[in-house]
Amino acid sequence: MSEKNPLEALLAACHWIGEKGWCPATGGNMSVREDSHFCLITESGKDKGQLTAENFLQVEIATNRVPSGRKPSAETGLHTLVYGLDPHVGAILHTHSVNSTVLSRVERSNGLVLQGYEMQKSLAGQSSHLEQVIIPIFDNSQDIPALAAEIAKWAQTHPLHYGFLIRGHGLTCWGKDVAEARRHLEGLEFLFECELQLRLLEAK
Template sequence: MQNNAAKSALIEAGRWVSQKGWVPATGGNFSIKTETGFVVTASGYDKGHLASEHFLELNQQGEITAGSGKPSAETALHLKLYQLQPDTECVLHTHSVAATVLSRFIKGDTLSIQGYEMQKSLRGVRSHEDALKIAIFDNDQDIDRLAELVAQRHQSEPVVHGVLIRGHGLYAMGNSVAETRRHIEGLEFLFACELERIKLESAL
């Protein structure tokens, strides 16, 4: 994808994600793989009101080649996800209530979901009976260290649809912008269902 097309796609995705309430304040960051490298959102902008000047262009090594502003510190994690899954074309990072709360409630390093028809919205999932596992990582301000932990985990449990960062949010990925958006919407529905299920069970 060319840089201008990538920016347009992310502007549209930003409006959609913002309307869902998944990127409050200036939270979240987005990226798309391009012909020359990557386009990523600059830090500090409302994702529901992005414009072309709110993006940075990076080469394949992650070095800034065009644009102004500060790249998000989490850009390194985007680049690591592209490296781990070469067919990934888009990464969207969101801060929904359900993803943030669930990632703190679950004490282990995996959120396991099973029994929901909506699981089939995710690439490769064929049945509600499949156990969908989303890796959870503790939040860390050292993004390079966090990215390396994701890479280490990927060796035994490949990252396919995305990862959760505890108390932070979801990084969803896909082989196109459309697939990444579908993965976010499917995962967020599943997270919301799990949160409601836990609350109902606690009330019994």
């Protein structure tokens, strides 16, 4: 990761997300990789706009074990899955914005296709609006281990870039560090809003 203090960068991102209204109430969860074995993730039930460094818990990536014994966010298993699948992921942001939540229900397929938008170039590796960006969508489940297993199975045959949507739930996205994850989140939120507005206009 490129940041000198990744946790400080993540805290700033969480406060920014809170100001955007993308994690209402105590929804959402954020994490940053410490090393190949551990990550730091938000404690359960905390307002993401009011977090402090003490609200992040160390979690073992391979086992989801929390050395402190405190309760991490409910979707911890999804964060550790992504870290385990891709060693280049340095930070993960899971939000509950209106755009991502509604669009994940409007789109009935298992993948949202984004194409034709200049803002696609906010995503790492994208160089043209003519390319397709596919954001997979998984059905919502309160069984996080089962959902993690479904995502892991999907990733065996499909590239897992940028993030995924959980239907009626929200967006989980990531980057090589907090700055890139934050850029991907902002870019995807813009794209989601454009796509919703386009579908509304086309439906008239």
